[in-house]
Amino acid sequence: MWTYRGHFPGPTIEVRxxxxxxxxxxxKLKGAIPVKAxxxxxxxxxxxxxxxxxxxxxxxxxxxxxxxxxAWTTVHVHGGHQNAINDxxxxxxxxxxxxxxxxxxxxxxxxxxFYRDHAMAVTSTPLHLPP
Numbered sequence: 001m002w003t004y005r006g007h008f009p010g011p012t013i014e015v016r017x018x019x020x021x022x023x024x025x026x027x028k029l030k031g032a033i034p035v036k037a038x039x040x041x042x043x044x045x046x047x048x049x050x051x052x053x054x055x056x057x058x059x060x061x062x063x064x065x066x067x068x069x070x071a072w073t074t075v076h077v078h079g080g081h082q083n084a085i086n087d088x089x090x091x092x093x094x095x096x097x098x099x100x101x102x103x104x105x106x107x108x109x110x111x112x113x114f115y116r117d118h119a120m121a122v123t124s125t126p127l128h129l130p131p
Contacts (some may be wrong), residue, residue: 002029002073002117010115017110025088025100029071037066075100076118081108090120 004010015021021073034092038060078087094100 002071012117014109015072015106015116016107019106021074021104021106023102025073025075025094025102027071027094027098027100028098031071032067033071034071037063039063041116066074070095072096073100073117073119075102075115077102077104077113077115078102079108079111079113080106088115088118090118093119 001008013021013023072088072093074088074092074094076090082102084102086104088100088102092100
């Protein structure tokens with residue numbers, strides 16, 4: 001499990017409303033991204049023949065190139081007032097050894113907010129399937 005300083009959920013950050021907060025979310029993840037990727041053959045009615053969502057990798061062909069992806073992250077705070085660059089958008093990749101520098105103006109009414117990893121799942125649209 002990916003954690004924040006060994007904690008899940010991550011450590012509490014306690015500040016008063018109106019107090020600006022700056023955080024350097026450092027990526028210290030090791031190894032490859034823990035996602036099993038497979039090619040899934042399209043089926044069903046056309047047009048488009050989109051793949052259907054099924055649990056597991058039923059009938060899927062392994063995609064070994066995905067197993068070599070470096071683990072990356074981006075942190076998103078739910079409920080806070082922040083601009084897009086500080087929001088931890090799902091496609092903002094922060095690689096190992098780098099940091100996401102974020103500033104939260106914290107101008108909303110006092111409330112409980114939470115943060116979590118927001119890295120987009122490894123997905124792609126194949127142009128062809130392997131034989």
